Amino acid sequence: MSDLATLPATSTLARSGSSITFEDVSKSYDGGLHVVEHVDFQVAAGEFFSLLGPSGCGKTTTLRMVAGFEIPTSGRVLLGDEDITATRPARRPVNLVFQDYALFPHMTVGDNVAFGLKVKGMARRECTERVAEALASMRLTALADRRPTQLSGGQRQRVALARALVNRPKALLLDEPLGALDLQLRREMQLELGRLHRSTGTTFLYVTHDQEEALTLSDRIAVMNQGRIEQLADPRTLYERPATVFVAGFIGTSNLLVLHDPKRVGDHHVSVLGNGDRMVAPVVSSGAGPVQVTVRPERIYLHPTEDAEVRDDHSAVRGVVSEIVYCGSTTHVTVELPTGEQLVVHELSNDTDLRAIGRGSRVRLSWAANCTHVIGPPAAAQ
Known part of the structure; x- marks a missing residue:
């Protein structure tokens, strides 16, 4: 059984998550290509919320607008009560976990986890304490001096999560983080992500094209198609009461x-x-x-x-x-x-x-x- 199951409900990694609100958000590029059209929804504070849909439906663009890597053509994005639509990525209290983990290959596991804290100029003692806590929570303490190339796919994924959560973000953004793993490991990591979410209380905004993954992990799911939300509901409602032909065919x-x-x-x-x-x-x-x-x-x-x-x-x-x-x-x-x-x-x-x-x-x-x-x-x- 995963050691994440033993994380205390009030882990010091935890920090109250913030809500995420999209108010009539659209995104288009030069030439009139509309990637996201008039999206309206709110992710509750502390919720595990998934954006689900096929490739090209706009889900990753939607996630990147929260991270600040894409700026909406129109509409607003709020984190809690704060309008972050035009806020620079480095000034947003969110962290993004990529599918390829984006770890620094020349750094050790410990240095990868500490990187964000050092960039912020955190005092050495507090940085050391936070990194030790994050490594212990992710079962990485014994691997602190290894480099990413010496780790398995699941271990690298835990390093990426530790690096993101050590900053105590108000929201954790995950862009298909399990896509590079084999089926058995992916299912194991799904359970770990669920336990991690429950133990930290952080708001999770999760992007995936895997409907089984979304149903397993999410409190609510927004099914996207051609830049729009076809249906937003809890997993049981989506499966048993699809609102459109597209949702009925895409979910199971x-x-x-x-x-x-x-x-x-x-x-x-x-x-x-x-x-x-x-x-x-x-x-x-x-x-x-x-x-x-x-x-x-x-x-x-x-x-x-x-x-x-x-x-x-x-x-x-x-x-x-x-x-x-x-x-x-x-x-x-x-x-x-x-x-x-x-x-x-x-x-x-x-x-x-x-x-x-x-x-x-x-x-x-x-x-x-x-x-x-x-x-x-x-x-x-x-």
Whole structure:
């Protein structure tokens, strides 16, 4: 287990984090290239907040506007109550951790951690005490005299974090800091980052394109696409109630479907497909016409025979198995519907029903009405 788990809740590394506020911020470059457009959000003091999205969506530019390496074309950036929009980077009480760590190769671990404090002219004794504390907290004391080239990727990442936190910033900015690590080490470091955040109370603003990483670490997540925020919410809400087609597809695996000519039956939309098949979704508006919905693969039940009985208030569709992919604890089954649409189902690999099916098997799928999330009219959802 990581030694970060033993950090006291009131570690002296801790310092009350500050809120970060974006007020109608846009960033464009010469030639009219708009990288960030009219972004409005606030990161609460002490929050772990992630900016999530594909490459080129504007998340790193947004982070760099907090650090001061980019200046907004319009709008304001505040740290706490202070407008820092035009403040020079060196005068902002924030620290940035890069993906490549940006450690000085000619310096020892201890000197790398002490660098910022020495630049500020801190007294030698206080500098020494702070560095010793930071090294101990990150399990680096025994490595203080080594150089970065003598360290593993995880150790270099801890040095970068120690160097950032030793300055006791009001916000820690992290630009895909785990991107260079292998999968197992990345997962270990995710746990360490979470524990570090809880022990220090510092505001974390985290940039990543990895949705699993964002869901694991964050209090809230802003999903960005083409310079705008598509949805800002806690991880569970983003996963279970995506606001747009983009969010539904980017956060995990999602089955997107359209209910054509749905009829209202009580509190549900029901789209009758014929042959006893139907799709059922909660009613969220009184509007008529097609409805865009999504259902997560783990919410769908796979029946090994196409004539299986299904409750009347559940969605039920028949199809043909086109693909079966074993993924260890789960198996992913793709089923093609008569409409040409495909549904992906995640089943536990030890499910005995899986033994009865193969490619070409005719099966029936079902799921409860409350497992269907309504996004809205198809045109509005695009």
